Amino acid sequence: MNSLLPPNASELERKITQVGKAAFDLPTIRVVKDIDDVPSQFLPFIAWQRSVDYWDESWQDSLKRNVIKNSREQHRIKGTAAAIKRALEPFGYEVKLIEWFQAVPNLIPGTFNLELDLIGKSLNQEVYNEINRLVSDAKAASRHLTNLTITTNPILTIRNILVHQTAFTFSSEPKA
Template sequence: MKTLLPPNSTELERKLAEVGKDAFDLPSIRIIKDIDQVPAQFLPFIAWQKSVDYWDENWQDSLKRNVIKNSLEQHRIKGTAAAIKRALEPFGYEVKLIEWFQAEPNLIPGTFNLELDLIGKSLDQEVYNEISRLVSDAKAASRHLTNLTITTNPILTIRNILVHQTALTYTSEPRA
């Protein structure tokens, strides 16, 4: 029998290890390792275990699973421009982040502009609040958003025909 017990382990410890060795071969434990196979009712617990920063029970299961899978990487890059982009992209948004030194003319150091295309989704107060929260959670505390531009191009369905409506752009202007 292969074991991680030290050579000086007691007979009781060896017997307990022998009795419990099959526990790790149970299907329930193997399922938890594969997020795509976990029953939906267990996703909140795994999200907590994986330190997911924000969780919404109203999300679709596929989005919940994606957030859990990306949690470790999101924590690794937190505070960077890539973290902001990765926080918004699972929701289907196109993200363009312009840091202060990339803008023409340069912005105030430590600031950035954000351009979002909602790609067929409508903009309401709930979506705006979610975007603001995601950006705030992902950005570095020393960075500040100076201008947020959101473009929405809702898709209208008329008798099974997709019709693209005119794109609307909302821009927050810096306060003087």
């Protein structure tokens, strides 16, 4: 048995060491080389260490690992159109960002439109709030979202057979 006890340790000290030995058999992380090999209970600590801006314990492990892996790059490009796209893509959304100078006719300088396709995922208030939060965190403070268009393609099944797929589009643009 490996022990840090001195040779003149008492019998009581040796028994206490034997009983407490199991505490040192827990998985530890000394050096993280590959996020995919890290036990899932350590992911929140690594996310904090790598300055992940937002973390949700209800996410699947694969999404948590993806967010951690992309954290450094996300901080490097924060405030750009690419940052907005990268913030939304891990959630499986198709993203099209149209900046003010790309729109026809041109929008107000410093604004942009965002078109999202949820690709079979449902749209509810929680998803909508999450999208707005991700966009707000990733965009430059001087940029403003003028129109958010979300397209969702719910897939309906009856007895495990695909029977209908219709696209629904929701737009935040005010009606004229």
